[in-house]
Amino acid sequence: MLDFYGMPKIIRETPEQQAEREEQEALAEIQRVEEKRKQKNQKIEKADKDYGYLLEAISTTMSIVPELRYLFYQLVRRQRVEDFNHTVSLYYILLLVRLFEKEIQGDFKYLAESERSEVSVIKYDLKKIQVEIARFLYAAELPSDASKEEKQWECIKIFMFANPGFSHAKIAKHYKLKEEQIATFIANNKALADYRDKYRIFEMDIMAITIQEYIVHHPEEALSAVYKAVCGKNMSMDQFLYVLKTYHITISNPEPETRKELASRVQRLIDENPTMAPSKLAKELGWTRSQVEHFIKKNHLRYKAKRRKKTYLDFNQVKEYATQHPESTYTELAKNFGVSTNSIVHFMYKYGIMKGGSIVSKAVAKHPSGRAIVVQKDVSGEAYTYETIYGTGKETTLQKAKDAARLTSFTEAERQQGIDKGSWKWRNFD
Numbered sequence: 001m002l003d004f005y006g007m008p009k010i011i012r013e014t015p016e017q018q019a020e021r022e023e024q025e026a027l028a029e030i031q032r033v034e035e036k037r038k039q040k041n042q043k044i045e046k047a048d049k050d051y052g053y054l055l056e057a058i059s060t061t062m063s064i065v066p067e068l069r070y071l072f073y074q075l076v077r078r079q080r081v082e083d084f085n086h087t088v089s090l091y092y093i094l095l096l097v098r099l100f101e102k103e104i105q106g107d108f109k110y111l112a113e114s115e116r117s118e119v120s121v122i123k124y125d126l127k128k129i130q131v132e133i134a135r136f137l138y139a140a141e142l143p144s145d146a147s148k149e150e151k152q153w154e155c156i157k158i159f160m161f162a163n164p165g166f167s168h169a170k171i172a173k174h175y176k177l178k179e180e181q182i183a184t185f186i187a188n189n190k191a192l193a194d195y196r197d198k199y200r201i202f203e204m205d206i207m208a209i210t211i212q213e214y215i216v217h218h219p220e221e222a223l224s225a226v227y228k229a230v231c232g233k234n235m236s237m238d239q240f241l242y243v244l245k246t247y248h249i250t251i252s253n254p255e256p257e258t259r260k261e262l263a264s265r266v267q268r269l270i271d272e273n274p275t276m277a278p279s280k281l282a283k284e285l286g287w288t289r290s291q292v293e294h295f296i297k298k299n300h301l302r303y304k305a306k307r308r309k310k311t312y313l314d315f316n317q318v319k320e321y322a323t324q325h326p327e328s329t330y331t332e333l334a335k336n337f338g339v340s341t342n343s344i345v346h347f348m349y350k351y352g353i354m355k356g357g358s359i360v361s362k363a364v365a366k367h368p369s370g371r372a373i374v375v376q377k378d379v380s381g382e383a384y385t386y387e388t389i390y391g392t393g394k395e396t397t398l399q400k401a402k403d404a405a406r407l408t409s410f411t412e413a414e415r416q417q418g419i420d421k422g423s424w425k426w427r428n429f430d
Helices: 016-064 071-077 092-099 106-113 126-137 148-162 168-176 180-186 190-216 224-228 235-245 261-272 280-285 289-298 314-325 330-337 341-350 398-409 411-418
Strands: 360-366 372-378 384-388 425-428
Touching: 016 180, 148 168, 148 180, 148 190, 168 180, 180 190, 190 224, 190 235, 261 280, 261 372, 280 411, 314 330, 314 341
Parallel strands: none
Antiparallel strands: 360 372, 360 425, 372 384
16 A cells, blocks of 8 residues: 555554554464474374384394394494484394394284384484393393492493493493403493304304495496495494405405504615605605604614705706707706705706706896896797796786786886886896
């Protein structure tokens, strides 16, 4: 609606209309909050149901297939999700069962078929699921008068059953104990020791099967690529090679060097290049400098970089070689005389030697401020280069060399003072 002047007409609410609008907005907000709370409660209920459903499936399967006791830790732990929200796939359970050639009957089979081989997302902490399973399978009922120390060791026992792959050092660090105490406790508990041994064997079985499946689908992959794709950070390269050797798994691409062979190659490289710095060794090996230094220290390699002897260039030799090889680059010239490329460039420029072997004449332009530029002229009288305190310019004409030197060497005020008043003074060395 427009007013008399053709502008949008402002419609002001009456107090009654404003109160009614605010009431409707408040009701809508209450309804939105209630709907959000309802959805949250539904998710929590579904998570609780799925969590109980999983434990029920595990308990049923444990009673049918005793050998699967140590498999269900892997079932939960193999899910590589960082935030502990895990999708537990029953298809993975069935795959493990088939590996042991067991028949699954009863409730568990019905569960797998009814859920279409998948349990919904279980939003529970991973440790809670592991501890609950361990408590269900292995935790003994402690007497009510058990001491504090006995309760602590029972908790440690449950933790070790829930984390069978943890080393003695990691468990000791977690509970602030000594490694000897953990080792003694495991040795005195036969069920725990046997379980950890079975878990190691199971880990190797699963890893071997995973490697074989990956090789079948990716036959062109190199061994390092297979290791990175399958193992990641879960297994060291030495363990990976041990699995390949134990299960007679062959990869078409060559196997990587063993540590001993690699150490021999690095030592040979050091002996052949005694003046090579660690950074150059790292570049040669494709490592970082810290990796090279750590490898040398860990394998006790003989390495003490000798100082490179200083090479003095001779004017006649450089001029003669540059004349005979006009097509040579600065890098080739530097390699021939055993110096760096920067050294040969500075030497040739200092003594006026161009790559063709010709000598150049120089002229110096001096500004009243005391700064100077050097313009070099080839004997042919056609090529010019300029030099300022900021570096060397490319070949150009004399006028462009002067202009570029002025612009790069002096401030605007100095440039105006020197150029406009004609105060440039040239002194030739021809």
